[in-house]
Amino acid sequence: MPQPAFFLLWNDRIYGMVEMTESALLDYMYIFLFLVVGFIGGFTPFILNWFVRPKRTHLKTTRNTYECGMETYGDAWDYRYGVTYYLYALIFLAFDVDILFLFPVAAAFEKVSAARGIIEVFIFLGILILAIVYAWVKGVFTWERKIKVR
Amino acid sequence: METISILPPELIRMLIAVIIIISFLFLNAIMMGYLERKIAGHVQRRPGPMEVGFHGILQMVVDGVKLLGKELLIPFNVDRTLFRVAPLLSFTPVILPLLVIPFSEKLQARDLSLGLIFIVSMGSVNVMALLVAGWGSNNKYSMFGAMRAVAQSIAFEIPILLSMLAVVLMCNTFSLKEIVGAQQKIWFVVLQPVAFLIYVIAGVAETNRAPFDLPEAESELTAGFHTEYSGMGFSLFFIGEYTNMFIVASVATVLFLGGWHGPNLPYGEYLGVVWFFLKVYFLLFLMIMIRWTYPRVRFDQLLNFAWKYLVPFSFVNILITAVLVKL
Numbered sequence: 001m002p003q004p005a006f007f008l009l010w011n012d013r014i015y016g017m018v019e020m021t022e023s024a025l026l027d028y029m030y031i032f033l034f035l036v037v038g039f040i041g042g043f044t045p046f047i048l049n050w051f052v053r054p055k056r057t058h059l060k061t062t063r064n065t066y067e068c069g070m071e072t073y074g075d076a077w078d079y080r081y082g083v084t085y086y087l088y089a090l091i092f093l094a095f096d097v098d099i100l101f102l103f104p105v106a107a108a109f110e111k112v113s114a115a116r117g118i119i120e121v122f123i124f125l126g127i128l129i130l131a132i133v134y135a136w137v138k139g140v141f142t143w144e145r146k147i148k149v150r
Numbered sequence: 151m152e153t154i155s156i157l158p159p160e161l162i163r164m165l166i167a168v169i170i171i172i173s174f175l176f177l178n179a180i181m182m183g184y185l186e187r188k189i190a191g192h193v194q195r196r197p198g199p200m201e202v203g204f205h206g207i208l209q210m211v212v213d214g215v216k217l218l219g220k221e222l223l224i225p226f227n228v229d230r231t232l233f234r235v236a237p238l239l240s241f242t243p244v245i246l247p248l249l250v251i252p253f254s255e256k257l258q259a260r261d262l263s264l265g266l267i268f269i270v271s272m273g274s275v276n277v278m279a280l281l282v283a284g285w286g287s288n289n290k291y292s293m294f295g296a297m298r299a300v301a302q303s304i305a306f307e308i309p310i311l312l313s314m315l316a317v318v319l320m321c322n323t324f325s326l327k328e329i330v331g332a333q334q335k336i337w338f339v340v341l342q343p344v345a346f347l348i349y350v351i352a353g354v355a356e357t358n359r360a361p362f363d364l365p366e367a368e369s370e371l372t373a374g375f376h377t378e379y380s381g382m383g384f385s386l387f388f389i390g391e392y393t394n395m396f397i398v399a400s401v402a403t404v405l406f407l408g409g410w411h412g413p414n415l416p417y418g419e420y421l422g423v424v425w426f427f428l429k430v431y432f433l434l435f436l437m438i439m440i441r442w443t444y445p446r447v448r449f450d451q452l453l454n455f456a457w458k459y460l461v462p463f464s465f466v467n468i469l470i471t472a473v474l475v476k477l
Binding site for chain 1: 176224242386468
């Protein structure tokens, strides 16, 4: 396939840039167009709204944050949350990164021999599932009352 | 010079695709809103919306106009940037998965070779939008809702990925078109019933729908992460949620229910879209029925259900698949 002119221009300016095939370029154009149109589609209602919204005077309390009719007490950012959320996030992080490695394995699974493929998947998943067993034994999945009420 | 002569028809195709898809997105949100209210009504033995148009069919249009005319109230102590960005962040990425979904053999905007991963990654942006909305609102309800939403979405993302992996192990491709093509003879729901079940359960949870709608549990958190949003801000979250439901259902259709395959129609490569939409809306109907039938679960039950049952089961499912594929 002959190299189109503007690709050559890119390659000359940025040395060693990977040559982009035409279909890959089209992929990116589609994604970018959808991103832009998605943003416009989300933003246009706000512009329309700006023209037709009611203009009214606000009371002192109109722009308080909603708290069941009481006066707002403090910032929500000062509150603390159960450490359990953090532990769940930690297991997730370990898992998600590992599952990412499984995707290429799945895509190339037909190319390896039967014994090698099965054994390697078993080893990988076996180690991975130990993470759940570990968290389970350590009691991440039991939500105990951390503060004892007498 | 070859490219430049090819590009203009491709550009026109691009524009047509994006216009069709974004109008379909709004249409789908309107239809789903109407369907949900109507089904909810009939489940609870009342007629649902009846006043505007035949059997209330124009109710959602009227509601849309009403929401468009509402004042955008921004509370005084919010993080203004994050508060304004959050609805856009929730709405913008939901259009992208529709780019790769094959509605029928020839009706697909673009067949990316990494389509499945593309959908998963764009779906994950939604989690960040919820967190940004909850954090930016500086409201205790929003904050709790956002924390729950993040914990729940990340917990149920792993069963979803694993059940997708089971399918990818069988057909060795991420391109959605080729995955559907591989189901010419037999749908993967027959070969992978466990993965299908896990995917549907985790998909309902991933879209924050009842019985897993803890992030916006009305009785305890008012409206969860979008408590402070009014008018258009709220409706963008709403449209985003319905589009996410559509995406989850159509990915389930593509992976397990054979996409556009069905009894032969004339012009099959275009009219396969009929079978596709029938399957998708059947799944969506199922999701709505689940919402109005089952009570809400408790939050620790929800997270532990994902980690103690769904993840181990999908692991075992993958191991069995890996062995059976090689036999």
